[in-house]
Amino acid sequence: MDEQAIAAYRAAVRAGKYAPRAIAAALGLTPQEAARIARTLLDLRLLHPVPGDRETLAPASPDSAAADLVGPAEQRIRELQQSVSSTRNSLLSLLPVYFESRRSRNRMEAFDVITNISVLEVMIEDFGARCQSQALTVQPGGPRPPHLLEGARRRTLERLARGIRVEHLYQHTVRNDPASTAYIREVTAAGAEVRTTDQLIDRMIIYDREIVFLPEQGELDRRPGAIVVREPTLVAFLCKLYDQQWAQGTVFEPDAEDGTAITDDVQRSIIKLMAQGYKDEMVARRLGMSVRTCRRHIAEIMEDLDATSRFQAGVNVALSGALDEAVGRAPRGEAQRAAAGAGEGET
Known part of the structure; x- marks a missing residue:
């Protein structure tokens, strides 16, 4: 529907019929354009042949045209929706049977693999x-x-x-x-x-x-x-x-949000994982962060501990008692071994 088709439809409604010559003259259209518009309006069900006189085209209301044009499709959609709903309800009604039968067959089969x-x-x-x-x-x-x-x-x-x-x-x-x-x-x-x-x-x-x-x-x-x-x-x-x-x-x-406590928590976790011997890549993966971000935290930890190497950082952590907190107050021997692990990473 372009502007010419809309104008032609308006003229047909006023005249009570679609007269190609009269509409072409009124709108300044060529006969070919008037014929094209007539085909468009027929396709959209906005025009229909008069019973007993198929040469005369009468205008139809947009609501009746819509019902005629999309009604069958809407009916098919409704039927398909009803079919889907009926099928789903029928299948879901079998869930109690399915679960009861599975339990009876083998109590150990407690899950499905999808x-x-x-x-x-x-x-x-x-x-x-x-x-x-x-x-x-x-x-x-x-x-x-x-x-x-x-x-x-x-x-x-x-x-x-x-x-x-x-x-x-x-x-x-x-x-x-x-x-x-x-x-x-x-x-x-x-x-x-x-x-x-x-x-x-x-x-x-x-x-x-x-x-x-x-x-x-x-x-x-x-x-x-x-x-x-x-x-x-x-x-x-x-x-x-x-x-x-x-x-x-x-x-x-x-x-x-106050990120201080969260940052401290993340850095304690980094210390703990480094103490357990994990490399930067694995620490980052365990904590859901990029390796770059992980290394930035490690640099901040080393700066806070006034350390120039990871080995020194491990020693300073052990001496400060922060490692005991990070690993859950491990016995002194275990804490020392963990500190050694913290110093074995990349330098």
Whole structure:
């Protein structure tokens, strides 16, 4: 529909019919343009032949044209939606049979391994949509990519709007990431709770404390899938593990942030991991930060300890007692061995 077609339709409605010659004269159109517009209006169901006189075209109202043009497609969509809903309900009605039969067959088979990523994404989305009370997540590895945060924002806000309790547990390094901070600011304002800690064991998603998604392990030749845990005893154990990590986390409120304590916590963790013999790359990976950021923290630690080498830093840490705090008040012999480990890294 261009401006000429709209003007021609307006003229046809006023005249009660589409007369090509009269419309061409009134609008300054050529016969070919008037014929083209007539075909366009016929295709859009805005013109129709008069019964008994197919040479005469009468205008139709836009609502009747819309019903005629898209009505069949809308009917097919409704039928497809009904079919999808019916199929889903029929299959989900078999869940009690499935779980009962699995338990009867083998109590040890308490989980499913999902290797197809597309199927996994649909399952996570579906269980999240049917969540009734709680959605708990553990997200290690530092800041998440912005495109993943966009999808997470939509899902989290939708769950919060339904009254679902949402808790996110991240590593401290997300506090320095603008995209993560913007996401956390928005979802906490809507009611979500977010905490951070120095280290996390692995990714975990828990819905209603009844089902848990864990990452698949040991796959090197393909993208890892997930393990879906439903067995009540295993789920209860994993929920207790989550609760312990949550209790040790620090509340993250982006607009009321004082980074001093967090920076101290990160640096204590670096000292602890260096004392255990980890190289810079592994320390950075464990704490969800870049190697460059990790080395910047190490440089600050050495400056605070007035050390010119890592060996000297290890000695100064041991003498100051900071290493005892970082490794949980280890016996003196163990603390000395840990200090030696802190001095064995790259110089």
